[in-house]
Amino acid sequence: MKITKDLYQGSLALLTDFYQVTMAYAYWKSGKAEEEAVFNLFFRKHPFQGGFTLAAGLEYVIDYCKNFKFGVHDITYLKEMKDKEGANMFDPAFLKYLSEMKFSCDIDAVEEGTVVFPNAPMIRVKGPLIQCQLLETPLLNIFNFQTLIATKAARINLAAQGEPVLEFGLRRAQGIDGALAASRASYIGGCTSTSNVMAGKLFGIPVSGTHAHSWIMSFETELEAFEAYAEAFPDNCIFLVDTYDTINGIKNAIKVGNILRSRGKEMVGIRIDSGDLAYFSNVARQMLDESGFPEAKIVASNDLDEHIITSLKGQEASINVWGVGTKLVTAFDQPALGAVYKLAAIRIENGTYAPKIKVSQQSLKINVPGYHNVKRYYSKGKAVADMIYLEDQEIDPKGIVIIDPIDSTRRKRIMPLFYQEEILLKPIFRNGKLMYKSPALEEIRKRAFEQLETLDKTHKRLINPHLYPVGLEENLHHLRTDLVLKAQKFDQKDEK
Numbered sequence: 001m002k003i004t005k006d007l008y009q010g011s012l013a014l015l016t017d018f019y020q021v022t023m024a025y026a027y028w029k030s031g032k033a034e035e036e037a038v039f040n041l042f043f044r045k046h047p048f049q050g051g052f053t054l055a056a057g058l059e060y061v062i063d064y065c066k067n068f069k070f071g072v073h074d075i076t077y078l079k080e081m082k083d084k085e086g087a088n089m090f091d092p093a094f095l096k097y098l099s100e101m102k103f104s105c106d107i108d109a110v111e112e113g114t115v116v117f118p119n120a121p122m123i124r125v126k127g128p129l130i131q132c133q134l135l136e137t138p139l140l141n142i143f144n145f146q147t148l149i150a151t152k153a154a155r156i157n158l159a160a161q162g163e164p165v166l167e168f169g170l171r172r173a174q175g176i177d178g179a180l181a182a183s184r185a186s187y188i189g190g191c192t193s194t195s196n197v198m199a200g201k202l203f204g205i206p207v208s209g210t211h212a213h214s215w216i217m218s219f220e221t222e223l224e225a226f227e228a229y230a231e232a233f234p235d236n237c238i239f240l241v242d243t244y245d246t247i248n249g250i251k252n253a254i255k256v257g258n259i260l261r262s263r264g265k266e267m268v269g270i271r272i273d274s275g276d277l278a279y280f281s282n283v284a285r286q287m288l289d290e291s292g293f294p295e296a297k298i299v300a301s302n303d304l305d306e307h308i309i310t311s312l313k314g315q316e317a318s319i320n321v322w323g324v325g326t327k328l329v330t331a332f333d334q335p336a337l338g339a340v341y342k343l344a345a346i347r348i349e350n351g352t353y354a355p356k357i358k359v360s361q362q363s364l365k366i367n368v369p370g371y372h373n374v375k376r377y378y379s380k381g382k383a384v385a386d387m388i389y390l391e392d393q394e395i396d397p398k399g400i401v402i403i404d405p406i407d408s409t410r411r412k413r414i415m416p417l418f419y420q421e422e423i424l425l426k427p428i429f430r431n432g433k434l435m436y437k438s439p440a441l442e443e444i445r446k447r448a449f450e451q452l453e454t455l456d457k458t459h460k461r462l463i464n465p466h467l468y469p470v471g472l473e474e475n476l477h478h479l480r481t482d483l484v485l486k487a488q489k490f491d492q493k494d495e496k
């Protein structure tokens, strides 16, 4: 996969916040650049007030890291940067160091299409401090958006209860790249197709569509427009019936459906894009059935989202296919996921990792320190809990306690012996070398579907979902608590 080569002059190394570059320079200057660090990427709260999040974006991350190199144009740009006094911002020796820098990190990550929960890392980056730091912004940019949209798509598809959801978002998406990434993430989240032809070409997503009101309006009558469309696409006719009068539109669709049938063809269905979608879909269903078109599909569109779809289902609307654009690809009710990327450990002389903590007044914002991983326990195919644990920690198969990272009184006892387990962070890069073969998009979509199946329906409720247990393994909990207390004592001494 290539991300637009021409616009970015073959390099995305500067797709980062300026402070990452200034920190990189300062790390280099203070001799810390090559110290080994561990960073984790995670989020603190599910989007859309939901009970699950669906990870997406790893393939972009892999592409970004594989091509991570400061190109000639990048170095020239940095070389010309001046400080307030007009002096060069960066030492030429640093720029030479940057131009020779090769991506050499270890990356472990959850696979795309994995259901994920707050506070557990989705990506772990271990490597030279300077590289880990430079990766913060692009990794967040990629993962935050694609994970957000995959999650929104999953919610919309859950609401559609297995009926096809066509993604129609391109015209309202956040720019060109946003649109492409959104189409990909929507497909992972369960959408059946995209209207974005370029996403079809680049990612192999099925493309599909109907026609617009302009097609109808370009003819003298709606009937002529339907007839002409049927001439052009006798096997793929979905007639948009609401340009002038929806009931009359349905009658015209039936007329052309009969013409098609006399030629041995079948109309696929109709689309309704305005008005009361429950009422008109039910009227349309009855008219189509009574006219001998019980198989004709009814597509609905118009500012749909998971809540309107749920409401329409509750009203027993006769809708078979859902066209969803704006509210899906813009993640309308929550435009950002808010995942963060935090330093968790620094390797020290004896080869072990010194855990790092960021203390905060809000316990929600205190990170999980150390070099850790995540294990998911399954019972009879259902996910029961996620445990965050230190990599070198032995786990007693007979019984462990996991402790909620925000509220330590919330605990869960687990007997690993009785469960199947999956380590969620999979090796992606080792010393900069790619170890992982990205699955085909189709496989990722399948994984997303299967992962959602492992989740109890109470966690998938659109509002007020039941909380899925994610906890720290006991020793990690104690390590974290000790670090927080130590850091606070240190603060108190300072104040005196």
Ligand SMILES: Nc1ncnc2c1ncn2[C@@H]1O[C@H](COP(=O)(O)OP(=O)(O)OP(=O)(O)O)[C@@H](O)[C@H]1O
Residues within 6 Å of the ligand: 273, 274, 275, 276, 277, 278, 279, 301, 302, 303, 304, 308, 311, 312, 315
């Ligand atoms: N039966 C229904 N129950 C709940 N929501 C509905 C129902 N029918 C339509 N909606 C939703 O209500 C909103 C109606 O949008 P709007 O007020 O723009 O009306 P409209 O019929 O689309 O008007 P226009 O003719 O300008 O397109 C849309 O989000 C649509 O999905």
Ligand SMILES: O=P(O)(O)OC[C@H]1O[C@H](OP(=O)(O)OP(=O)(O)O)[C@H](O)[C@@H]1O
Residues within 6 Å of the ligand: 168, 169, 171, 172, 273, 301, 302, 303, 304, 323, 324, 325, 326, 327
């Ligand atoms: O509503 P969305 O979920 O974004 O789905 C895509 C919308 O785009 C098209 O019309 P457009 O919105 O361009 O014009 P219209 O609202 O006048 O139909 C289509 O008819 C849908 O209504």
Ligand SMILES: O=C(O)c1cccnc1
Residues within 6 Å of the ligand: 168, 169, 195, 208, 209, 210, 211, 212, 301, 323, 325
């Ligand atoms: O194919 C369609 O019906 C379509 C495509 C994009 C936006 N709205 C509708």
Ligand SMILES: [Mg+2]
Residues within 6 Å of the ligand: 302, 303
């Ligand atoms: Mg619209």
